[in-house]
Amino acid sequence: MAYREKVSIASDGKRDGADYEAIAESRVPNYSAAIVKGSMEQTGTPLLSAEDITVRIGTRVLLQNVTFSIGPGEFCGLIGENGAGKTTLLRSLIGLQHSPHGRVRVCGLPPAKARDWVGYVPQKINFAPDLPLRVFDLVLLGCDGHRLGPRWFSRRLREQAHKAICAVGAEGFAYQRIGELSGGQQQRAVIAHAMARQPRLLLLDEPLANLDFRSASELAQLLGHLSRVHGISVLVTAHDINPLLSLLDRIVYLAKGRAASGSIEEVVQEETLSRLYGYPVAVIKHGGKLLVLPDVGPREGEDGCYVVPDARSAEGV
Amino acid sequence: MFASFMINTWIAATIIAVTAGILGFFVVLRRSAFAAHALPIGAFPGAAAAQLLGIQPLWGLLAFVAVGVALLQQLQRLGRRDVAAGLVLVTLMASGALLLSMTKAYGPGVFALLFGEVLGVSSADLLPVTIISAVVMVGVICLYRPLLLQSAFPALAVARGIRAGTTDLLFLILLGLVTAMALPVVGTLLVFSLLVVPAATAQTLSSHPTRAFVLSVVLAVGLMWSAIAFSFWTDWPIGFFVGAVGATLFSSARIFRFVRSRWRSTTAVAPSGPLNPAVFTRPT
Numbered sequence: 129m130a131y132r133e134k135v136s137i138a139s140d141g142k143r144d145g146a147d148y149e150a151i152a153e154s155r156v157p158n159y160s161a162a163i164v165k166g167s168m169e170q171t172g173t174p175l176l177s178a179e180d181i182t183v184r185i186g187t188r189v190l191l192q193n194v195t196f197s198i199g200p201g202e203f204c205g206l207i208g209e210n211g212a213g214k215t216t217l218l219r220s221l222i223g224l225q226h227s228p229h230g231r232v233r234v235c236g237l238p239p240a241k242a243r244d245w246v247g248y249v250p251q252k253i254n255f256a257p258d259l260p261l262r263v264f265d266l267v268l269l270g271c272d273g274h275r276l277g278p279r280w281f282s283r284r285l286r287e288q289a290h291k292a293i294c295a296v297g298a299e300g301f302a303y304q305r306i307g308e309l310s311g312g313q314q315q316r317a318v319i320a321h322a323m324a325r326q327p328r329l330l331l332l333d334e335p336l337a338n339l340d341f342r343s344a345s346e347l348a349q350l351l352g353h354l355s356r357v358h359g360i361s362v363l364v365t366a367h368d369i370n371p372l373l374s375l376l377d378r379i380v381y382l383a384k385g386r387a388a389s390g391s392i393e394e395v396v397q398e399e400t401l402s403r404l405y406g407y408p409v410a411v412i413k414h415g416g417k418l419l420v421l422p423d424v425g426p427r428e429g430e431d432g433c434y435v436v437p438d439a440r441s442a443e444g445v
Numbered sequence: 446m447f448a449s450f451m452i453n454t455w456i457a458a459t460i461i462a463v464t465a466g467i468l469g470f471f472v473v474l475r476r477s478a479f480a481a482h483a484l485p486i487g488a489f490p491g492a493a494a495a496q497l498l499g500i501q502p503l504w505g506l507l508a509f510v511a512v513g514v515a516l517l518q519q520l521q522r523l524g525r526r527d528v529a530a531g532l533v534l535v536t537l538m539a540s541g542a543l544l545l546s547m548t549k550a551y552g553p554g555v556f557a558l559l560f561g562e563v564l565g566v567s568s569a570d571l572l573p574v575t576i577i578s579a580v581v582m583v584g585v586i587c588l589y590r591p592l593l594l595q596s597a598f599p600a601l602a603v604a605r606g607i608r609a610g611t612t613d614l615l616f617l618i619l620l621g622l623v624t625a626m627a628l629p630v631v632g633t634l635l636v637f638s639l640l641v642v643p644a645a646t647a648q649t650l651s652s653h654p655t656r657a658f659v660l661s662v663v664l665a666v667g668l669m670w671s672a673i674a675f676s677f678w679t680d681w682p683i684g685f686f687v688g689a690v691g692a693t694l695f696s697s698a699r700i701f702r703f704v705r706s707r708w709r710s711t712t713a714v715a716p717s718g719p720l721n722p723a724v725f726t727r728p729t
Binding site: 222224240243246248250252253255256258259260261262265266269270272273274275276277278279304305306318321 | 474476586587588589590591593594597598600601602603604605606607645647648649651652653654656657
């Protein structure tokens with residue numbers, strides 16, 4: 129089937145996974161992200177949709193009816209305090225979380241069937257210094273690490289890995305032992321691993337944590353480039369929104385197991401966040417930065433007494 | 446040294462060394478050295494049980510190894526790997542102590558199982574060694590990439606759809622098979638040495654996974670051959686030479702790496718390259 133016919137399948141207005149599945153199953157070599165992005169925008173189908181995600185561990189409700197979607201090429205931040213459920217939500221999106229309720233679709237498919245479309249970068253990256261693995265080897269494993277049997281020499285695979293390494297600026301240390309690299313360099317290596325199969329969606333769990341200011345800024349710019357230039361949708365979890373402010377198209381704000389999603393202006397406002405937290409919060413904008421604080425001024429309680437909200441529960445964004 | 450009565454020794458030792466080098470690469474990579482210690486130690490009472498029942502020691506070893514693998518797998522799911530290995534070790538050892546107390550004719554046999562009878566390998570012993578070795582080699586080659594990714598970064602492996610529980614179980618089964626195969630020939634203590642020392646040395650010397658894998662096998666064979674040769678010439682126990690040569694190899698590798706890293710630190714550290722997303726294009 130010719131490539132144009134595939135695009136017309138994707139553009140016929142269906143909202144289920146059939147159109148993406150048709151593209152995924154085709155082996156059309158000249159398959160551009162920009163064209164896929166265009167086809168998805170025409171159909172109006174989000175690249176990632178999560179509907180009413182609820183996760184319970186024992187009697188504790190971690191996430192409650194979380195709903196949001198991400199379009200092709202969008203840069204989305206998943207923001208929330210430590211323990212808000214960001215990692216749990218991310219794991220639910222790729223089918224790693226046990227028994228979440230709700231519906232997740234990636235490119236119209238269940239997460240387990242859409243693994244080739246998703247690149248995942250976990251939170252804690254710490255390679256052992258003696259690990260006999262170079263960056264290049266890790267990226268190659270991103271291409272075919274799940275396959276059984278020996279790997280025969282493949283020029284295509286090596287080129288694919290090399291492109292992913294160049295895309296994240298890791299050429300300088302591509303052939304160094306990965307355990308001897310700095311935290312920022314290891315982070316880039318894992319992103320290159322996630323990019324190796326040319327995903328449509330990149331999920332990163334706290335990629336900026338434990339990085340110095342310069343490395344965090346460079347990494348944020350890199351993710352922005354990947355999203356804008358290649359049409360890769362990016363979902364980044366963070367507890368500090370500010371390093372990502374200039375890049376974000378939309379955010380999903382998690383607090384108390386609930387979520388609010390939309391543009392930054394829609395979500396990061398006192399009314400929305402106060403509803404989410406369950407008590408008044410103040411949003412302060414200063415020097416292009418955002419700060420969310422508990423509104424610690426005493427307020428009148430139901431019984432007429434003045435109460436002060438629990439400052440420990442507040443989120444400093 | 447190459448007399449006819451020694452031929453079986455050389456063949457069996459070489460097969461065991463190659464298999465231990467192959468599997469040992471992943472034992473060290475997955476930080477499962479304690480499990481590799483616990484399984485052989487815990488399995489050797491199986492031979493005592495076989496002696497009591499009047500059956501081949503291999504069947505007793507396989508039965509105890511199977512129990513050990515099942516226990517390890519279940520306990521690892523519940524908590525830390527080292528604690529799981531420790532519990533398996535003491536459980537099987539306790540059972541072994543009970544079984545050994547039931548027979549008085551087993552003293553020399555216990556010593557042989559601890560330190561091996563590599564100079565007394567018969568032609569009949571070669572067949573199970575060869576078959577089990579072939580199964581382990583095929584298994585490792587099939588699982589090479591998933592095992593490598595899971596050992597390097599388990600979370601990435603899970604995200605790629607590799608089932609951690611299944612991979613862990615298959616690896617433990619392979620480790621159990623090597624244990625049961627090698628234990629009557631080289632003994633409990635030498636199995637552990639062959640599984641850990643060559644692989645750890647190879648991983649210290651090479652950052653390339655395939656080269657480290659091959660080097661692990663080469664070093665295991667070299668270690669085994671040199672130990673047999675020294676033992677033949679000096680009439681000292683083979684276990685001493687495996688331990689001494691292994692420790693020398695590993696120490697030398699660490700010193701070599703330290704000197705090399707000091708020398709390299711005088712040159713510039715590779716910088717992060719500039720962002721170059723234009724290079725990343727879809728395959729054409």
